[in-house]
Amino acid sequence: MSEKHKNIWIISAGLGSKDFLTYRAVKTASDMDILAGDRRFESLFEHKNYVVLNRFFEDVDRIAQDTSSKIGFVVSGDASFFSLAKYIYEKYSERIVEVVPGVSSFQMAFSRLFETYEDVKFVSFHKELKENFKLGRKTFILCGKNKPSEILYYLDNKIADYDKFVCYNLGLKDEKIVKVEGDYNVPDSGLAVIVLIKRDG
Known part of the structure; x- marks a missing residue:
């Protein structure tokens, strides 16, 4: 897959508190065209296009159909520790630009x-x-x-x-x-x- 089709970032929300949200996560999220994640993380990011994932896997698949926008998927804790990132790795690994780690429980x-x-x-x-x-x-x-x-x-x-x-x-x-x-x-x-x-x- 060409570099121009790599348009997915996985952004760790840490513990759901701004105190433990990394600078890299905030900076990356602000650069996204679409930011999507659980409702409880919406207040962590000042983003005009935050999409709440109600039906997680189905909503991820729907949003991922967009291959031109910069898409940031916000996951709980650290992306590498029991999170939604596993599903995104399995289905969209060739489109991932970066995984931003975070603080886990x-x-x-x-x-x-x-x-x-x-x-x-x-x-x-x-x-x-x-x-x-x-x-x-x-x-x-x-x-x-x-x-x-x-x-x-x-x-x-x-x-x-x-x-x-x-x-x-x-x-x-x-x-x-x-x-x-x-x-x-x-x-x-x-x-x-x-x-x-x-x-x-």
């Missing part, structure tokens, strides 16, 4: 807990509660649409010797981190991830 969670993350095991419950997986010494769990309390109860017999943290709305004004003690009656609202850290001994 994974990075933010471990920063808030003052923990390193080079040895972390990732688990995603985006679609369903998985049965066959192993926990690492440190484990990061994406809750998806599942409730944190349900996931903790589901993992109960595996996490007795772990410190358990539920991180809500990371990077946003109502950010909250709860260290789980005793039962698992934790809040189930907001954007949540779970961090498990195995206790020594």
Whole structure:
């Protein structure tokens, strides 16, 4: 495909807060003819042609039919970490000009807990509660649409010797981190991830 048909940028919105939005993301977004993403990211960018993705994959395909305009797709967190970017890579890789990285909930969670993350095991419950997986010494769990309390109860017999943290709305004004003690009656609202850290001994 010729260079003139490369017209798609993937722009990471980070955590959905201007505090953690990169300068590169803002600069790239301002140069787009069309900027498209989730409604919650619209306020991050002052763009006259921001298109809200209501039916994500279908809307991406519809917008991508335009091969002449500069199109920026805004994705949550970091583009390389469980985001809409995967779908765009699979369908439109030959048309991508640049992928602008950003701050992910994974990075933010471990920063808030003052923990390193080079040895972390990732688990995603985006679609369903998985049965066959192993926990690492440190484990990061994406809750998806599942409730944190349900996931903790589901993992109960595996996490007795772990410190358990539920991180809500990371990077946003109502950010909250709860260290789980005793039962698992934790809040189930907001954007949540779970961090498990195995206790020594």
